Amino acid sequence: MARAGNSIIKGLEVSEIIKLLNRAYADEWLAYYQYFIESKVVKGIMKDAAITELNQHAADELRHANMVADRIIQLGGTPLLNPKEWMKKTNCGYDEPKNFDVVAILEDAIKGEQCAIKVYSSIVDLTRDKDIVTYDIVSQILADEVEHEEDLQALHDDITEFVSDLKKSLKK
Helix, strand or coil: CCHHHHHCCCCCCHHHHHHHHHHHHHHHHHHHHHHHHHHHHCECCCHHHHHHHHHHHHHHHHHHHHHHHHHHHHCCCCCCCCHHHHHHHCCCCCCCCCCCEHHHHHHHHHHHHHHHHHHHHHHHHHHCCCCHHHHHHHHHHHHHHHHHHHHHHHHHHHHHHHHHHHHHHHHC
8 A cells, every 4th residue: 555645635535435446447347348248249230330439448448447446456455356246336337238239239338438427527526636646547537438428429320310311312
C-alpha cells in the first residue's frame, strides 16, 4: 500500500473507494465479455461496421479493467479475484444477447455505456478534490465511455436510417 500516496486522500475512506472501484472493475469485465460475444454473434446489415466497433470497445473495456485494477492495488486493495463475484458486485449487470440483429445488439451496447457513464460520473463526483489520482483515472475512463456511447449511437442511427431508406425505395 502506498502510504504517502494514500495520505493525500481527504474526506474519503480508502476502503469505500476500493469497494466502488471493485464494482466498476466487475462492470468492465462484463462489458468486455458482452462486446466480445456480441461481435461474434451479431447478424444483419452493416454488421462488419458493428463488429469493428464492438471489437474496439471490447479492447477499451479490457484496458479500463486494467486501469481500475492497478488503482485498487495502489490503494492497498485486491481486485475481485473470482469471476463469480463480478455478477454479485456489478453496477450495470450483464445482458445476455438474445436478439442477434445488429440494431438490437447496438441498443444493448448503448444501454451498457449509459450505465457506465452514470457509474463513473458518480465516482468522479465523489473523488473530485478528495482523491485526485482516482479522479484522474476515472475521468479518463468516463471520457472513453461517453465517446463509446456517441460512436454506438451514430452507427445505430446510420443503420436504422439506411434500412428506412431502403424500405422506402423498395415501396416505390
